Structures are given as structure tokens and as C-alpha cells.
Amino acid sequence: MTSKLILAPGKERPVLRGHPWIFAGAVQTEPAKTSPGATVMVLSARGEELGWAAWSPASQIRARLWSTEVSRPIDHAFFKRRVQAALDLRRATVPHFEQLDGVRLLHGEADGLPGVICDRYADYLVLQITSAGGEKWRDAIADALLAQTRLGNIYERSDSDVRQMEGLEPRTGVMRGAALPESLSILENGVRLRVDIAHGHKTGFYLDQRDNRALVGQWARERRVLNCFCYTGGFSLAALAGGAAAVLSIDSSAEALNLAQANVKDNFPELEPRAQWLKADVFEALRQLKTQGREFDLIVLDPPKLAPSRHHLERAARAYKDLALFGLRLLAPGGFLFTYSCSGAMSAEMFEKIVADAAADAPAEAVIVERLRAGRDHPLKLSFPEGEYLKGLALRKL
Secondary structure, eight states, X not given: OOEEEEEOTXXXXXXXXXXXXXXXXXXXXXXXXXXXXXXXXXXXXXXXXXXXXXXXXXXXXXXXXXXXXXXXXXXXXXXXXXXXXXXXXXXXXXXXXXXXXXEEXXXXXXXXXXXXXXXXXXXXXEEEXXXXXXXXXHHHHHXXXXXXXXXXXXXXXXXXXXXXXXXXXXXXXXXXXXXXXXXXXXXXXXXXXXXXXTTSSTTSSOGGGHHHHHHHHHHOTTOEEEEESOTTTHHHHHHHHTXXXXXXXXXXXXXXXXXXXXXXXXHOGGGGGGEEEEESOHHHHHHHHHHTTOOEEEEEEOOOOSOSSGGGHHHHHHHHHHHHHHHHHHEEEEEEEEEEEOOXXXXXXXXXXXXXXXXXXXXXXXXXXXXXXXXXXXXXXXXOGGGOOOEEEEEEEX
16 A cells, blocks of 8 residues: 655645655655655645655655656666666766766756765766665665666765764665775876775765866966865866966865875876975964965865755855955965855855955955856756755956
């Protein structure tokens, strides 16, 4: 017998508009004796069948919509279709998709698979599941990925904090195929980058910044570059590849800096003298650089998520403003500032206003050269604006 979730009167509109989340406050009647991740039929208060969803009793997001095609069940064939559609989208829109060995294949809600992420790194797929529904169907999703990519290895990185909100325990390790090699790397824009799948941030690397790293490389020639929150040096390597005169990279993680230095040695051993590394808190380091009278021609500010939820927005806004303020003050006239937020709770409009306020306080005249976002392998569902987590600005200081 099909479990049913009945919405409160008037709460069906977001579902009808294609939004994939159903919050606790929208539910009138919860499905009885239904296990987490099980498929439920979503009904309006008038009894209209709206679609199939995954039930998640531990979360404030009580259900995540799989499909509004009520006549087609959620089964193994469904996940085959969704994975195939995701790959077809990327083949049609991502330049040189078949040649990329570092690319996102599944992007959660945007690909109709809420809470399911899959990235490719060379011959390994890295699967990250953050929803009860994804957990229920993890084997079906893995089967579809292996069949349609013709790869044999899946490593699971289901260790995001979001799983706790779903009542799920973290899980990492080999899911299918061979154990991870001692060293694994991908080729991006002509640069070979080592990736730590088992312990690195996210699924091992920030694939969403691939196109933005390429842009930094295009504008870095003969410039003095400062890369803050450099992690394993993606932007630093892009700048060196683009002919930067010097690159100072700052991060608080010694392990990340070691990997970044190894990346430089692997690619440009002759350019090692141009690369400097600083293990420090970025906020404190920026203050010290200003005190020292340092100046740079291109600055990258790519901090980790500072606003995990709306409750953290006020504090995050202050931090983003401080970063932009110091970045503009350290930037030479004619220089470029790349500044980012990867906080989904912060809108692009709010982030732009914060940066504008920082420019007014600096004070600095600057123009927006380009608004930045994640690459095309990170699509955005029109009815799910919350999916636009990465937003950035490329500014030129006048």
C-alpha cells in the first residue's frame, strides 16, 4: 500500500511550481509507519496526487520530491533515466566534457536527484549522499553510474554535516571497485592537480571553480597575485600557468599547503621561486600585509562556507565585508579582485551589496567586470534558486 503525505491547505503551490523541498510546516498529515527514505505519494489537501517524494522524518525538510510523474514509479529504471539525463545535459553543454577527468556528473536537485552528488576524478567516481531518499536508493544510483560511465570505481564521501539533519550516520570508503591509489590527479586547463579524495574538502576538490580558475590564468600575466584560502593551490597554479610574476598563497591548513606545493613542483618546477606559501589565518594575514605596505595586482578571496544557514548570515556578512575591504585596500590601481561566497543562504544580490559597501568604506572605485558562478557541470534548477550556492564578482580597481 502506498504511503501518503498530505499537504496543508494552500501549501501545494511550491510543489506545482517545481520546488523539490517540502518543509514540516507544509505537512498536514504525515505518512504512518513509514521508514526514512521510503517513497511516499504527495497529496494536496483536496486529495490531488502531486508527485512522488522521499520521506525524511528526522529533517525539517520532511520530504524531497523525486518526480511529479505520478503514473511512473520510483524504481531502478527511474534512477537510470535520471543519471542518463544528467550525463546527456553535460555532453550538450560542457565544453570537452568527454575529455574532462575532473567534472561533476550529478548535482543534486538540479538533476532531479535531491541530496545526491557525484564527481569524477580520473578513473574514480566519488558519490556523496546527504538525503534519506538518496540513502535508500544508493545502490541503484551506483549501478546506474557505473553502467553509464563505464567506469569501475566508486568511493563514497557521505560525511557532510547535512547528513546529521537527516538522521544519517557519516560513511566513507570504497563502495565499488578498487581501493584508492596512493596518489591521484586530474588534468584541468593544462595543469595537473593532485586530489585527496579520502580526506579533502567536499568530494576532494573544488570542481565548481574550474572556469573561474581559467579566467584568473588569463588575467594573471606579469601580475603580483595573492590567493587567500588557497587550499591545494588551484587558483595559484592557474596564475603561474598564466605567467604571474609572483604568487603568495595563504591557508590555515599545513596539509593543504603541502599538497599545493607538490602541485607546483609537479607542473612548474622552474617557477617554484615565484610561489610563496603562508600558513596563517587569512583575516589576520591580510591585516599584516596591509601594515607591511604590500600591494598586489590580482587577489583571489575564496573562503569556505561562512553562512551554513540563514541564522549565520549577519556574522557572515561582516566577514565577507572585511575580506573585500582588505582585498580592495591591498589591490593596486588597475588590479583585479576575484571575491566569492559559497554560502547558499546568501543571495547574489546580498553578496554584491556587501562588496559595494566594502568598496565605499575602503574607499575604492571599482567596476564589475564579470559576475561569476559555478561551471556548467553545476546546473541550476530554475524553480530551486537555493541551488545557486557559489556566486562571485570579478572587479577592477580604478
